Amino acid sequence: MKVELNSLKSAPDQAKSFEVELSPPEELKEQVAPVHVKFTAKFTGDGVLVTGDLSTTYHDECHRCLKPAEKQIELDFQEEFLQKEKFYDQDKVQDDANTNKKEVVLEEEELSVDYFSGNELDLTDFLRQLLILAIPPKIVCKDSCPGLCPYCGKDLSKEKCNCGQEEVDPRLVKLRELKKDL
Ligand SMILES: [Zn+2]
Ligand SMILES: [Zn+2]
DSSP, X not given: OEEEHHHHHTSTTSOEEEEEEXXXXXXXXXXXXXXXXXXXXXXXXXEEEEEEEEEEEEEEEBTTTOSEEEEEEEEEEEEEEEEHHHHHHHHHHHTGGGHHHHHHHHHHHTTTSEEEOSSEEEOHHXXXXXXXXXXXXXXXXXXXXXXXXXXXXXXXXXXXOOTTGGGOOHHHHHHHHHHHHO
């Protein structure tokens, strides 16, 4: 997914809208449906501000009963991508005597700031990272899924078993006896 800087610069006060359907990364293609992304991109003077949302469906097994389960993934994002050349050029102009020092500082900043260079801002890696971070470690087929019996392995949503019934809380037994008396 690429955004052309020149087309944004031609209308600097306007956010341009994009809507795309991306195929999931190769290693997730069995589990993730096509990823629907809607966003706007706007030229900020220093780079491009991208604001939007991403949605898809994630498939995995339910971690309680191990049957197929799915979960809707939806998230909003906003990120400013700075145009690298612009910053390096400015440094050279402002700081000709101390160019080396300034460049060291810039390299450190690069760790936390997203830069791009040239006329094209490629959002592919950024969107892939967002997607990977949004995938839940565990999903359930439904919130009320009772799962499998830890003793006999029966699917408790289909049938009850008698395992673990002797281990009733003694306070509950007392309570039941009291109820009987009433
Ligand atoms: Zn389940
Ligand atoms: Zn059981």
